[in-house]
Amino acid sequence: MKRPALKSSPLFRNGFPLIAGATLLVACSASDGLQADQHDQASLSDRPDMRCEQIRNSVVEAGFSDKVSVTCDGARALIASDTYPDHEKMTGIVGTNEQVPVPADYAAPVPLNPVLGTSPVTRDAALAVAVNGVPIFDYTGGGEMTQADLQHHQAQHDTLQTKQLDACGGHAGRGDDYHYHVKPACMIAEMKNSGDAAIIGWAFDGFPIFGDNNPDGSAIKPGDLDICNGQPDGVYGYRYHTSEAAPYIVQCLMGEVADIRDLPRVAPLQPAGGGPGLAPGRPPSGGVDNLVFTEHDDGRRTMEYSYQGQDYYMNYSPADEDGCYVFETRTVTNQGDVKTGTYCR
Structure with missing residues (x-):
């Protein structure tokens, strides 16, 4: 993905690139009069065209379509950005790794026909992407979690408790890439559609991420969320949530992933x-x-x-x-x- 010229593109702020390509491209259709933003509709799990439209809408309605592109090929959506959000970054970190956020072209794949798996999947990199195009990791900073690690809070690797994160829930990683490890509070505050019903991101197994409450505004009861911080959903089949307590955000993927080794990473400078x-x-x-x-x-x-x-x-x-x-x-x-x-x- 080639960046546009620095001085001529409207997608640069203060000399830093926002994304290559300003146009929001979506190869999908909202046919049959279905509205993907209604939670009382039929399930989207077997409608790739509608899932594509919902992913597109989640970016547009949040107000990030000038910096995030969405393209669909029938099997997956690619949510592309430069991972460099507009909100404040880094200030206040104590446990710094002495790395800084540098824009990085990033295309996050989201399956359009997600299928729940039989066991949780983990990796030592992003598990999801926020609607502003910033990758979302699990809460830890100590490498990939094992199945046993998922069962217990990893306090020594908790990026929030060890003060590795800024007030927005993110920091720069080993690739000098900005990403979130907990709820992206500053992004949510920027969202034009901020609220319990707003999708704040998409996991790499194809399921959406919501905030601390259910989409209808009701509180999530203790025990409702599973080991990956998700629960069944009548519209999407399944959904993830953020939470005040650990694991704070997506801890693992409950859906099937064709080859987790193919999921994107940001290479070091x-x-x-x-x-x-x-x-x-x-x-x-x-x-x-x-x-x-x-x-x-x-x-x-x-x-x-x-x-x-x-x-x-x-x-x-x-x-x-x-x-x-x-x-x-x-x-x-x-x-x-x-x-x-x-x-x-």
Whole structure:
């Protein structure tokens, strides 16, 4: 997916790309007069055309169709974005991994004919995508969970309790990609259709994600949600929820996934001139203080913080080459040495 020209595209804000391709493309049909936004309709599980229309509507009605595209091929929808949301990012993180959010082309596949499986599926990467195009991971930051891990709260790997997340429920991962690990609070606040009936995302098994309550506004009773934080749904066959308590959001997938190894990942940045990529950051012991992420009018991004009385920073801005960024960093990971270089997607 090639990005549009930096200066001419309306999909760039403050010099950072929002998405390649402004047009919302949907190869599906709302035939037979069915309205996919009504919860009292017949099940959508055997209507790929209507599932496609509902995915499209969830993005449009939330107000993100200028930055997120949806295309359908009859078997799946691709929800494409650059994973870089408009809302505040990173500020307030204590358990930082010293990585920063850099736009990344991302096409999230959502099956149009989902089928519930017989056992939960996990992976050490995104399990879903929010309607603003940002990937959604499970609540942990310690690699893929085993079936046994699903049965117990992984407190030592809980990204919320270990203060690895910003106030919006996200952070930058090892690919310098922004993603959510818990309820995307800031995105939900931005949604034009925010409310219990609004879909906030789609899991990679094809089922929708709702907020803390049932779509009709009623409270979810203790024990209603299964191990993956979902429950049966009369319209979609099944649905996931966010929750105040762990696991906070989709913990695993209850639907069938053809080949989980084929689901997308964001690769780490690579040096513009070739050679080994950036090594992942190492969270400083005990966390950092006063981390602030700032987006400047000239396109620069800065993340500043302190650790044991010393000041550190990560500065980067778009380079002349599309998809590349000029970095200057002083991190705890690199023992305080100043590093410079140009890195690309």
